[in-house]
Amino acid sequence: MGRNVKIKAARGALDMTQKALAEAVGISRQTMNAIEQGDYNPTIKLCRAICKVLGKSLDELFGEEENEHEKQESGKYAG
Amino acid sequence: MGRNVKIKAARGALDMTQKALAEAVGISRQTMNAIEQGDYNPTIKLCRAICKVLGKSLDELFGEEENEHEKQESGKYAG
DNA sequence: AAAATATGTCACATATACTTGACTTATATT
């Protein structure tokens, strides 16, 4: 999928650890890590919760996939 | 969850049926219907695909849950 | 350099997003 660098940056700006963010959002640390790693595809409700904690919009954190070195998407919903 | 009136409106503006939108996005008609009905919580990837087809941003279509007559959320990720 | 904390990853379990097929109720169209 493509690592989510924006979450990591926003989290860093608030000096929060993955664990702290995960707790604030109400999910497990591993899930938070997997999302930053791009290992999966969170639900919109979870994305909204992350945005709220980090004080960012959906577009800022989850808009337009990083297509810098695009790694052959398993493309279920065609782009 | 709360019906997504915005998708319905954007779809209507393009004179698309649920079936047509579902096909354009690459999901089943029933899933599209369930999302508009607020019967579940799509993944961000699917949301992006819907946005792309409808020419709207995540914030426009999926930002901030409708809290007009808020029906006691099952609140997994606290709001 | 040892101890502590943060991050990455794996395997297995559970909840739920999404599919498919079928049926019903609206809303056109003729």
Add this chain to the structure above:
DNA sequence: AATATAAGTCAAGTATATGTGACATATTTT
């Protein structure tokens, strides 16, 4: 008023998001 298309819903199946525990590797702190 009959026929067609659109929309809503249900049950049963499959795929995957998320949880939990455990362990490995970075990175920071002492």
